[in-house]
Amino acid sequence: MNPFFILRPRPLKMTTYLMAIAFLFAVLFIVLLSGYSYLDNRKTVVVEIRKNAHHNQRMVEAVLEQRLKTLDTALKNASQIVAKHYSASTPVASHQAITNSLMAFYERDPGGALDLLCLKLNDGAMIDVTSPFFASPQLQHTLTTNPSALAYCPGTGTVLLQQQEKITALSSGRIIGTIYAATVVNDNLELLQELEQRITAEAITLQWNNQPILGHGRNAINQSQIEGEFIPEGFPRQAGEFFYIDNRLTINNQTSDLLATQKLSGDLLTQLNESLRQGILSVFFATLISAGGVIIIFRYLTQRSLNTVLQMTEAAFRNTEPARYKPTLVSEFNILGHSIVDLDHQRKESEKQLLLSSSVFDNAVEGIVITNLDGIIEQVNPACEAMSGYRLKELIGENPRIFRSDHHNSAFYQQMWQSLIEEGRWEGEVWNRRKNGEVYPLNVSISRCTNSAGIPSHYVAIFHDISEIKRSEEKLQHQAYHDALTNLPNRKLFHDRLSVAVAHARQHKTKLAVIYLDIDNFKYINDSLGHHYGDKLLQQISERLLSCTRQEDTTARLGGDEFIILMPEIEDPHDITVLCRRILKQLELPHALSGRDYTVNVSMGVTVFPDDADTPEDLIKNADIAMYRAKEAGKNGYQLFTAAMQQTIMQRIELEARLSDALCRNEFVLFYQPQVDLESEHVIGAEALIRWQKPDGQLVYPDEFIPIAEECGLITQIDHWVLKAACRQANKWREQSGRNFKMSVNLSSEQFAKDQELVQRVKNVLNKTGLPAECLTLEVTENAVMSDTESAIAIMTQLTALGVSIAIDDFGTGYSSLSYVKNFPARYLKIDRSFVKDIPGDSDDMAIAASIISLGRNLNMEVIAEGVEEQTQIDFLKQHRCQQVQGYFYGKPCAAEFFSQQFF
Ligand SMILES: Nc1nc2c(ncn2[C@@H]2O[C@@H]3COP(=O)(O)O[C@H]4[C@@H](O)[C@H](n5cnc6c(=O)[nH]c(N)nc65)O[C@@H]4COP(=O)(O)O[C@H]3[C@H]2O)c(=O)[nH]1
Structure with missing residues (x-):
């Protein structure tokens, strides 16, 4: 047993402590009360004793004074007796006679106080009748010489x-002597008895100069009892159960040396002590009972409050609901209860947080690894297990090195640890190895955690597998830089590679070539066979291009039917033309599409670094220019870029700028060419044809600027201007002539295909100009309609719904499918001038023209023949019942005034 066990404080009940404290307080209270009562009572007792003593003193003094009076009376009687002896007859009395008389008087002792009696005569004689018992020269001397009422005889120690009394002779009236009488106080039993009768004290002792002279009996004061420390006169001294008190006697108003020592009973004190004892006991029991009552009430209240707190605490632990505390009458318990409620709330919140954290930990998609500061794994979550392939048991106690792949060098991990140590966190991409050996990328975030004291305790790594993201990124990257259809590099990647190649070539002073390639008439195949086969053709072309080029060359698709080839590091310029020819040859080989073989021709433009340009942008631009020149030169070939081409382009750019100005400066004018009804040969309408009248008066024809306007986007504004001007003019002529006049207006293929607001725009123009819709014919080229037949039909339907007529212009030059043509809501077919101009010489053209007229009739469409210059052509057209004609034969395009003069 532990020796200090006993010393170790053991828990006790609170009520036990309280009882102990109450008991201590009760005892202390009682002690203090008793002490105070005792002192207070003692004081009372002392006062009472002093009062008694004083009373007794007064009694003693009264007795003594009475004695003196008795003596005085006796002396008066004695002096009369003596005086009788001195009569006129006997002036000198006999001493013997006087003595006898006095003797007789002394023996009679009427007052009972005569102890000493003597007479001193003037003649010097001394007659002393005192009993021999008291007779003493010293006493006689004291008596006769000491005039005090109380006199002390030093020789005998007698008081x-x-x-x-002076004796005066009766006869003569002369003083004959003095008579003295005294009572001996010492051992005067009679006096003592009288005193004891008169006083309440147990006993009394008279002292003179600290010598007891009178006092005896059962309660006589024993000297040893009253000796002790000095106590002033008049103050009681306790000895045993008695009190002793000294009082100096005052006799006849004269303070004497006689002390009366009284012995007073201690009964009063005993009574007091008894009542005190009883009081203390009562108080003690009352205190105990009160303390007990208080404790019981206290215990009841505290027990009740404690029970409430305990029940609430128990319920708080049992229930998931937040604890509720019902306040009791003890505020301390209420504070405790509320604190427990607060703690319970905090605990439940913490539990919730903990549960949540645990749930997050277990269900997190991210892998989580917790290590101690030495990097030893303490915990991993299921996601980590799934990701790494290791089980929890296999990882606990291991170092995260278990995940390492050879992807990173040691410097990588050093930097990671440095960051963790210095900043407490690290974030980045890590390639780890799964248990099955597979290496995979992770996005990892490691943080140093601290414990509640703020001291670093753990590292927490959160990571997620980014394999999929990486794959998607790579895919996106690939998509961003490759053409989806052909999987060839796209424009961006080509540009990047060209930039690198240019920089390299510049540095190494080598040459490179860029070949711009466009498929001739691809649109035809696309439109006639559909996009699906168009796409297939593009894929085949890209495969063949790749088969023609070198490994180091880049073949890219720029979009649509345009490709571009980069030939870096050309040693011999001849290689370029070799490649171009090889491409031409390869692509000419039949392409099997939709069960048919198609031949593909391409036009290519070639440019060389650094001969033609020294930036990637200029090289691409030059190759494009050269490609256009190849197209202009008859397609299916290639052109090397020349400075002259650049010049042409520059002119074209300048023209674009001037076209824009021309629109602002209102430099465009409309010429009108009559349209004639062939049967009546009357002018029934006109075609509006635009001209650009430069400030110097020079007229520029539409073939020169319309294509450019189409390319630079000005065509919409130009066509809109033409539509407004033509409608305004037509309405004017209609009003002048009083008959409906038909106005044909050209719509560019660009506007027709791309202008979303075309229908609304036409509607607005008709409203504004007031021209009836049936007087307006919009000419759309066959190619514009065929580029997107579905939407073309939709637009034409909307326009015809307005009342406007549609004419298919340049019919025969395109590749219209009859199945589509029959669905066109067009009113007119215009035979292209190229089929008319050689009539009647060219039998093919005649056959085509006749077929178109026949087709129109079959489809309920009117046919207008363009470019009629000869009568023979009119005859032919009439013969085939063509409805309308238009051409120089009837009139060239001319200004409005001239037209009015000629045809109205
Ligand atoms: N040799 C010869 N030529 C004849 C004869 N009869 C008419 N022409 C010419 O043939 C063209 C007919 O116009 P188009 O086929 O619509 O062909 C037009 C049309 O496609 C386009 N164009 C003209 N004006 C406009 C316009 O306002 N807007 C749009 N978008 N295109 C227009 O420009 C093309 C050329 O217009 P132009 O130069 O005015 O040339 C006109 C006209 O002057 C003839 O008997 N012999």
């Missing part, structure tokens, strides 16, 4: 209570 006398004495009186004297």
Whole structure:
């Protein structure tokens, strides 16, 4: 047993402590109360004793004074007796006679106080009748010489209570002597008895100069009892159960040396002590009972409050609901209860947080690894297990090195640890190895955690597998830089590679070539066979291009039917033309599409670094220019870029700028060419044809600027201007002539295909100009309609719904499918001038023209033949019942005034 066990404080009940404290307080209270009562009572007792003593003193003094009076009376009687002896007859009395008389008087002792009696005569004689018992020269001397009422005889130690009286002779009236009488106080039993009768004290002792002279009996004061420390006169001294008190006696208003020592009973004190004892006991029991009552009430209240707190605490632990506390009458318990409620709330919140954290930990998609500061794994979550392929048991106690792949060098991990140590966190991409050996990328975030004291305790790594993201990124990257259809590099990647190649070539002073390639008439195949086969053709072309080029060359698709080839590091310029020819040859080989073989021709433009340009942009631009020139030169070939081409382009750019100005400066004018009804040969309408009248008066024809306007986007504004001007003019002529006049207006293929607001725009123009819709014919080229037949039909339908007529212009030059043509809501077919101009010489053209007229009739469409210059052509057209004609034969395009003069 532990020796200090006993010393170790053991828990006790609170009520036990309280009882102990109450008991201590009760005892202390009682002690203090008793002490105070005792002192207070003692004081009362002392006062009472002093009062008694004083009373007794007064009694003693009264007795003594009475004795003196008795003596005085006796002396008066004695002096009369003596005076009788001195009559006129006997002036000198006999001493013997006087003595006898006095003797007789002394023996009679009427007052009972005569102890000493003597007479001193003037003649010097001394007659002393005192009994021999008291007779003493010293006493006689004291009596006769000491005039005090109380006199002390030093020789005998006797205290006398004495009186004297002068004796006057009755006869002569002369003083004959003095008579003295005294009572001996010492051992005067009679006096003592009288005193004891008169006083309440147990006993009394008279002292003179600290010598007891009178006092005896059962309660006589024993000297040893009253000796002790000095106590002033008048103050009681306790010895045993008695009190002793000294009082100096005052006799006849004269303070004497006689002390009366009284012995007073201690009963009063005993009574007091008894009542005190009983009081203390009562108080003690009352205190105990009160303390007990208080404790019981306290215990009841505290027990009740404690029970409430305990029940609430128990319920709080049992229930998931937040604890509720019902306040009791003890505020301390209420504070405790509320604190427990607060703690319970905090605990439940913490539990919730903990549960949540645990749930997050277990269900997180991210892998989580917790290590101690030495990097030893303490915990991993299921996601980590799934990701790494290791089980929890296999990882606990291991170092995260278990995940390492050879992807990173040691410097990588050093930097990671440095960051963790210095900043407490690290974030980045890590390639780890799964248990099955597979290496995979992770996005990892490692943080140093601290414990509640703020001291670093753990590292937490959160990571997620980014394999999929990486794959998607790569895919996106690939998509961003490759053409989806052909999987060839796209424009961006080509540009990047060209930039690198240019920089390299510049540095190494080598040459490179860029070949711009466009498929001739691809649109035809696309439109006639559909996009699906168009796409297939593009894929085949890209495969063949790749088969023609070198490994180091880049073949890219720029979009649509345009490709571009980069030939870096050309040693011999001849290689370029070799490649171009090879491409031409390869692509000419039949392409099997939709069960048919198609031949593909391409036009290519070639440019060389650094001969033609020294930036990637200029090289691409030059190759494009050269490609256009190849197209202009008859397609299916290639052109090397020349400075002259650049010049042409520059002119074209300048023209674009001037076209824009021309629109602002209102430099465009409309010429009108009559349209004639062939049967009546009357002018029934006109075609509006635009001209650009430069400030110097020079007229520029539409073939020169319309294509450019189409390319630079000005065509919409130009066509809109033409539509407004033509409608305004037509309405004017209609009003002048009083008959409906038909106005044909050209719509560019660009506007027709791309202008979303075309229908609304036409509607607005008709409203504004007031021209009836049936007087307006919009000419759309066959190619514009065929580029997107579905939407073309939709637009034409909307326009015809307005009342406007549609004419298919340049019919025969395109590749219209009859199945589509029959669905066109067009009113007119215009035979292209190229089929008319050689009539009647060219039998093919005649056949085509006749077929178109026949087709129109079959489809309920009117046919207008363009470019009629000869009568023979009119005859032919009439013969085939063509409805309308238009051409120089009837009139060239001319200004409005001229037209009015000629045809109205
Ligand atoms: N040799 C010869 N030529 C004849 C004869 N009869 C008419 N022409 C010419 O043939 C063209 C007919 O116009 P188009 O086929 O619509 O062909 C037009 C049309 O496609 C386009 N164009 C003209 N004006 C406009 C316009 O306002 N807007 C749009 N978008 N295109 C227009 O420009 C093309 C050329 O217009 P132009 O130069 O005015 O040339 C006109 C006209 O002057 C003839 O008997 N012999």
